[in-house]
Amino acid sequence: MSISRQEVEKVALLARLTLSDDEAQLMTRQLNDIVSYVDELSQVDTDGVEPMAHAIEVHNVLRPDEVRDSLPRQSALANAPKHSGAGYLVPAVLGD
Amino acid sequence: MTLVEQSAADLLKQLAAGELTSRELTQAYLDQIEQHDARVGAFLRVNAEAALKQADTIDRRRGAGEQIGVLGGLPVAVKDLLCQTGEPTTCASRMLEDFRPPYDSTVVAKLKAADAVLLGRTNMDEFAMGGSTENSAFQPTRNPWDLERSPGGSSGGAAACVAAGMAPLSIGTDTGGSIRQPSAFCGVVGMKPTYGRVSRYGLVAFASSLDQAGPISGTVADTALLLQAIAGHDPRDSTSLNAPTPDYTADVDKPLEGLRLGVVKEHFGEGLDPEVDSAVRAAIAAYEAQGAKIVELSLPHSRFAVATYYVIAPCEASSNLARYDGAHYGRRTEERAMLASLQAERKAAQEAGDADALDNIDTALVRMYRQSRSEAIGPEVKRRIMLGAYALSAGYYDAYYLKALKVRRLIRQDFDQAFEKVDMIVGPTTAGPANKLGEFADDPLGMYLLDLYTVSANLAGLPAMSLPCGATKSGMPIGLQLHAPPLEESRLLRAARMFEQSGVWKSKRCAL
Numbered sequence: 056m057s058i059s060r061q062e063v064e065k066v067a068l069l070a071r072l073t074l075s076d077d078e079a080q081l082m083t084r085q086l087n088d089i090v091s092y093v094d095e096l097s098q099v100d101t102d103g104v105e106p107m108a109h110a111i112e113v114h115n116v117l118r119p120d121e122v123r124d125s126l127p128r129q130s131a132l133a134n135a136p137k138h139s140g141a142g143y144l145v146p147a148v149l150g151d
Numbered sequence: 152m153t154l155v156e157q158s159a160a161d162l163l164k165q166l167a168a169g170e171l172t173s174r175e176l177t178q179a180y181l182d183q184i185e186q187h188d189a190r191v192g193a194f195l196r197v198n199a200e201a202a203l204k205q206a207d208t209i210d211r212r213r214g215a216g217e218q219i220g221v222l223g224g225l226p227v228a229v230k231d232l233l234c235q236t237g238e239p240t241t242c243a244s245r246m247l248e249d250f251r252p253p254y255d256s257t258v259v260a261k262l263k264a265a266d267a268v269l270l271g272r273t274n275m276d277e278f279a280m281g282g283s284t285e286n287s288a289f290q291p292t293r294n295p296w297d298l299e300r301s302p303g304g305s306s307g308g309a310a311a312c313v314a315a316g317m318a319p320l321s322i323g324t325d326t327g328g329s330i331r332q333p334s335a336f337c338g339v340v341g342m343k344p345t346y347g348r349v350s351r352y353g354l355v356a357f358a359s360s361l362d363q364a365g366p367i368s369g370t371v372a373d374t375a376l377l378l379q380a381i382a383g384h385d386p387r388d389s390t391s392l393n394a395p396t397p398d399y400t401a402d403v404d405k406p407l408e409g410l411r412l413g414v415v416k417e418h419f420g421e422g423l424d425p426e427v428d429s430a431v432r433a434a435i436a437a438y439e440a441q442g443a444k445i446v447e448l449s450l451p452h453s454r455f456a457v458a459t460y461y462v463i464a465p466c467e468a469s470s471n472l473a474r475y476d477g478a479h480y481g482r483r484t485e486e487r488a489m490l491a492s493l494q495a496e497r498k499a500a501q502e503a504g505d506a507d508a509l510d511n512i513d514t515a516l517v518r519m520y521r522q523s524r525s526e527a528i529g530p531e532v533k534r535r536i537m538l539g540a541y542a543l544s545a546g547y548y549d550a551y552y553l554k555a556l557k558v559r560r561l562i563r564q565d566f567d568q569a570f571e572k573v574d575m576i577v578g579p580t581t582a583g584p585a586n587k588l589g590e591f592a593d594d595p596l597g598m599y600l601l602d603l604y605t606v607s608a609n610l611a612g613l614p615a616m617s618l619p620c621g622a623t624k625s626g627m628p629i630g631l632q633l634h635a636p637p638l639e640e641s642r643l644l645r646a647a648r649m650f651e652q653s654g655v656w657k658s659k660r661c662a663l
Contacts, residue, residue: 058541062541063537066537066540066541066544067521067537068521069540069544070469070536070537070539070540071473071476071517071520071521071524072521072524072525072528072533072536072537073521073522073525074525074533078530078533082533082534082537085534085595085596086534086537086538086541088595088596089461089538089595089596089599090538090541092458092461092596093458093461093462093551095455095458096455096458096459096462096551096554096555096558097550097554099452099455099554099557099558099561101554101557101558101561104557104560104561105557105560106553106556106557106559106560107556107557107559107560107563108360108556109360109390109612110346110347110360110361110563110609110610110611110612111346111347111390111392111612111637113389113390115389116386116389118386126253126254130253131253133251133253134249134250134251134253134479134480134481135478135479135480136477136478136480136481136482136483137483137486143478143479145478145516145519146486146490146515146516146518146519147515147516148514148515148516
C-alpha cells in the first residue's frame, strides 16, 4: 500500500504536526518504506485469532470512593507555559 | 582495584561494615564523571551537591545505628524519563526541557526508600524512541568501548555510564529492547522484567502496553540487588502485577538443576554476525557443560515481531504523545508571531477570494498545538507519531493496528508453547556489535531492524535479560540474551549467574 503526499499532510493535521515541504517529502518516502515492510503482516493467517492489546489480562482497577488530597493548584499550574493563577491560558477557541 | 571498578555488591559490604562511607563512594563516581563524561555524554545532568548531601544523611543515619535500606548508600543513575520531584525530567526532548515533575515516580520513590544516592539523569533517545541515543535533542552518547560507535538505545546513557564506571547501578526502560540492546553494546548486564513487575507510575509513557523499567549494572548479582529495590505491586499503576516479590538476592547464586534451555532456530539465521554467532554458541556449550539440556525449537511468528512492534508501538506513541500540546506543560510556540502569521494567511486568502483555503486554515488553538509540537519534537518522534496516526486512521485501522494485535497473540502463543518444553530460551541479544554513530541517519527502517531479537519479549510481556558473553576481535562487547516465562525473573538471574560463573567470559569495565 502506498501513501501519497496528500495523505501525509492529512495525517500531519490529525497528529497536530506541521511539516515543511522538505519534511513532508522525506516523511512520504520514509513512511512508504516502513509501511511496505509492515505490509508483510498481511501474510499471517489470523482468522479466529483474538487481538491482544495488552501483555497481561487488564481489568478495571477501582479504588475506594474516598476523598483524597489532590495535586495543589499551584503545583498543577507550575509547569504551564501560560496560566492565570486559576487556570491554563490558551488562544481563543471561539470567535478567532 | 579502584572503587569505581568494584561491583555494587562488594561496595555494599564495605559500606555496611563501615570500611567505606557513602560520601567517599559518591565522590569517587562524581570524580569519574567529571573526568570522562565530557567524551562519553552519558549524563544529561548531575546534581553533585544533592547527591553528596544524600550520602551524608545516609552515613549519619548509619553512624547512629538506624536501619538502612537495601541499597545502603550506593549511587544510582536514573534515565531521564522517570519523574523525580523538582528535577528536570526531559525525556531528552526540547518539549520537556523545562518540565519539573511535582511528584516522584514509584521507581524513584523506591530508590529513595532503599537509600540509594541519586547521582543524576542519563541521556536517552528522545521519548525513548530510537536504538542509538543519537535522537536525544541535547547530545549524542558515545560507546565507552569505542567513542566512534553508538552505545545503543534508547537507554544508551544508562548503559554507557555503568560500562564507563560512572555509576555502579542505573535504571533504564525497555519498550522494544531499550535496556537489553544498549547493555549488549556496552558490555553490561541489563534486565527487562515481566510487564507489570515494576511500576510504571511516573514513567513518561511511550508505548504503554510495552514500556517497562528495569536494572542495568556490571554483574548479575548487582542486577538482582537493584531489581529487589524497585520490584513490587503498586496500587497507583493499574497495570502493576499483584504478585509476591521473591528474594532475588538470596536466590541468585543457586544453580538451576536439570535446566532445559531452548535454542531458537530463527535466532541463528541470515544477518547474524559470525563473531556474535560464535560467542553465543560458546555460551550455549558452557551451559551444556554444566548439565543443561539443549532443546532446539522454533518461534515461527518471530520473523513478524519487528513489523508487529512497529505498528503497535507508534500507535500507542501517537496517542500518548498527544498530551504534548503546549497548553498544560512543555514548550509552547511564540504566540504573538504565530497569531500574526495566522492573520496574514487569512487576509491573503480573503483577498484572493479563496474560500477553500480559508476553510483549511487552522484555528488559533490548533495552530498553537501544531506549531508547538513541530518546533519541540525531533524527527524520529515525529515519524513515529505520523506512522501511528496513519495506522489508526479510518480505513487503515483493521489492516494495521488490529492485524498487529492478532499477530501479537500468535507471538505470545509461540512462547507459551516453547515454555512447555523448556525452562528458558537462550540466544543473541543483537545481530551484531555496536554500529558506528550516524550509520542509520538516513535509514530508519535499518535502525528498526536492529530490534529483531529483543521486541518479542515486550510484545509477549516476558522477562528477558542481556549479559556479556564475549567480544569481537576489535574489542566490542557481545551480548547473550535469556528469556523466561512471566514472573520468572529469579530463574533468569540464576541462569545468568550460572553463565557468569562458568568462566567462559569474564566481564570487565571499560578503561577510558
